[in-house]
Amino acid sequence: MDPVDTTGLAEPFLRTQLESLGLAVEYVRAEGDTLYRRGDDGGELPVLDLVGGFGATILGHHHPEVTALAKELLAAQVPVHAQFSLHPYAEAVARRLNDILHRETGDPGPYRAVFANSGAEAVEAAVKHAELDRGSKAAALRARIDESVARARRAVRDGARLSETARRLAEGGDFEALAAAVGDANRARAEEPPVLLALTGGFHGKLVGSVQLTHNPVVREPFRALATPCRFVPAGDPEALAAVIAEERRTLLGLSVSDLGVSSGTDSGGTDPSVSGGVVDVVEHRLPRLCALVLEPVQGEGGVRPLTAGYLREVQRICAEADCPIVVDEVQSGMGRTGTFLAGSAVGLRGDYYVLAKSLGGGLAKAAVMLVHHSRHRPEFELLHSSTYAKDAFSTLIAARTLDLLEADGGALYRRAAERGERILTRLAGVRDDFKDVVVDVRGRGLMIGLELRDQADSSSPVLRELSRADVLGYAAAGYLLHAHALRVFPTASATTTLRIEPSVRITDAQIDQAETGLRALCELLRAQDGERLLSR
Ligand code: F0G
DSSP states (O other): OOOOOOSOOSSHHHHHHHHHTTOOOOEEEEEBTEEEEEOTTSOEEEEEESSHHHHTOTTOBTOHHHHHHHHHHHHTTOOSOOOSSOOHHHHHHHHHHHHHHHHHHOOOOOEEEEEESSHHHHHHHHHHHHHHHHHHHHHHHHHHHHHHHHHHHHHHHTTOEEOHHHHHHTTTOOHHHHHHHHHHHHHHHHTSOOEEEEETTOOOOSSTTGGGTOOOHHHHGGGGGGSOOOEEEOTTOHHHHHHHHHHHOOEEEEEEEESSSOOOOSSOOOOOTTOOSSEEEEEEEEOOOEEEEEEOSEEOTTTOEEOOHHHHHHHHHHHHHHTOOEEEEOTTTTTTTTSSSSTGGGGTOOOSEEEEOGGGGTTTSOOEEEEEETTTOOTTHHHHOOOTTTTOHHHHHHHHHHHHHHHHHHHHHHHHHHHHHHHHHHHHHHHHHHTTTTEEEEEEETTEEEEEEOOOTTOSSHHHHHHHHTTOHHHHHHHHHHHHHOEEOEEETTEEEEEEEOOOTTOOHHHHHHHHHHHHHHHHHHHTTOHHHHHOO
């Protein structure tokens, strides 16, 4: 038997992958948009960080005020663990978020907040809550139906007769045959699993539940059996959403009693229990089956793809009609990155739920939150769901300071995100125009930008061909940019030819120049089909 390799214990396979792509470097310090890597001589080499913690550093690494606050909190021995006690700082964050949501969406809310430690955890909290709400509504409907059956039974005893439809359902039997048929039909329908909807290209995390909402089959499929699979609808196609919702529509049967001999045939469920005589009829009630539709206003990990206002308007109309709550995942796009606090508010999106994480912790703390509109809020959720570190004073106070910084000077940071983003986008559009043969597209909003490289599967360079076919061209480009231009860029994991550019609001003109120079050099090299240089270190 071969001896077990004990040289690498912390994700050693990932390390070998990084090594093969030239990405196995150690960063020893971070400040603003710069990460310092350890050089061969042990000294520090600055690298311009355009990855920004996958969107976690809207304020940059170690924003001086955030870092100073963290030091103060530790010095003051602020309790990190005081579960099941009052958390006024969490209340303050929730209040601040409500003010911002109200301002941006026009919805006065309030939204109730449940805190978490990571994006995936907060997404799962939102989905769990939505399922609690759906299940409770379904149970209430079944209870109402049971009452309607009891009422009809009394009416029949008092001389009511069965309608044509009711007699058919009872297959010629009496009222008890009808009640049994209604019960059987409802049991089968109510036992069907709930329906979760998400969009193609979406990313919502990688935990057992949230990975089922993440479209990329490579990361989702192996774990399919562990959670209810969701239905993916094509992003940008409202008719497809409407069709799926229509397909998933189910009704439960109830009974109505009418003294006019006319079936009400409606969903109202309201009949007068005092009526005697009359006609017992069968009515259908829409079963709450749709747990939620989860979406990102700007799809991040799936290739930086903003959803349009027109599409989102239709999505909202369709979901409102079907009573399907919308979970707006602003984990990556939120916190001002696209020029407004919520990316969705710029395109008129209003959610029943919002999820925030990443930059909420100011680039320092692990903070996340899900917000649920009061009209759907279930108080009992707060006793059913918990997480040891969530809502702790340290992370919540850091989140509060982060919100203060974003909101300061009438939202100067949002304007700066839009301005910096516009500048980068314009420069990259210039690169695209000069290199149409190697750049497919440049897109994004604010500081959430993607540059899509052309696939090189048919390249004249065997190296480029091989990299492209192995789906690692973007990573090899990242290795080249790191070593040749001290630039840290990564492709989006579900669209690996798109380089993601998500710096902080602190990025300088000189740094934008550096990024453009590096990307132009990359394009030159691809145009020259120089695979060897892409891999040379
Ligand atoms: N939702 C969105 C929109 C995300 O982009 C991410 C993570 C998550 C949820 C999960 O958050 O990692 O804190 O659990 N996105 C990273 C990325 C991984 O590469 O874009 P998490």
